[in-house]
């Protein structure tokens with residue numbers, strides 16, 4: 001490896017790599033797109049992405065396996081989700097082939113920056129779709145940019161599999177009942193900055209969002225999905241039209257059932273029934289699996305397994321998922337895509 005970075009201590013921050021992919025949509029169609037060394041986008045001051053939030057993004061990772069090869073985890077699912085988000089915001093879809101090929105091209109061009117196997121690091125890939133051009137009225141753009149860039153990252157929550165505590169957001173929602181909660185758009189994140197800041201100032205990792213209609217059921221854990229493990233070995237995760245459908249979560253639902261022999265359920269998770277869970281966690285591409293030590297709700301900290309140690313089922317789910325992602329455990333059909 002030519003590049004020398006402090007692979008074990010990467011953190012989660014922007015790092016400008018040599019190459020990114022950029023494609024333009026104009027006159028009703030996408031161009032071929034190309035790799036470029038230019039890391040700066042030049043767009044009209046009246047671009048709808050800037051004023052009216054007509055933009056969407058994705059997040060996935062490239063993993064270095066033991067034999068030195070590189071693989072992606074379910075990139076077709078990210079392509080599909082970006083298509084759903086694009087439909088919701090009246091943006092043109094990026095075809096799955098174009099999306100996956102762009103991700104592969106960016107990883108290939110920056111392959112020296114994919115952290116070595118065993119360091120825990122990965123190459124985080126950020127696809128971005130924005131509405132651009134000279135529009136000032138509230139209507140969709142005629143022109144769009146699809147770009148994919150990447151950077152090496154370590155784990156998102158410091159401490160990895162060490163549990164952390166979360167606090168239920170009393171005063172803020174991240175999304176409306178039938179708003180854009182299920183779309184991966186920047187607006188949801190802008191809305192989450194203030195509650196997230198308050199939670200951190202109070203000593204918590206992040207906020208737990210309840211369902212915006214009744215404020216009685218768990219929806220999201222910061223920018224990750226929630227799961228709980230019951231004493232009778234069920235994997236339970238919330239179901240709602242305002243939750244971002246996490247690819248990690250759907251992968252865990254499947255692995256819990258097929259590999260761990262658990263019953264996997266998507267359904268309501270009432271905030272006043274936390275006693276049914278013996279373990280709980282947050283999941284997502286960036287968060288991977290982060291055990292939840294406790295949840296602060298109405299001046300009481302509800303502790304699940306332990307505030308300091310990860311529970312055994314969460315640990316097994318983590319080993320299975322991460323084993324598949326790094327190529328140590330056999331993947332279900334179609335889950336890993338090799339970079340050639």
Ligand SMILES: *Cc1c(COP(=O)(O)O)cnc(C)c1O
Pocket residue numbers: 059184220222223224225244245246247248249283284285286
């Ligand atoms: C991206 C995201 C997730 C995690 O989804 P993955 O596909 O597992 O990475 C969870 N919640 C929110 C709000 C997100 O934006």
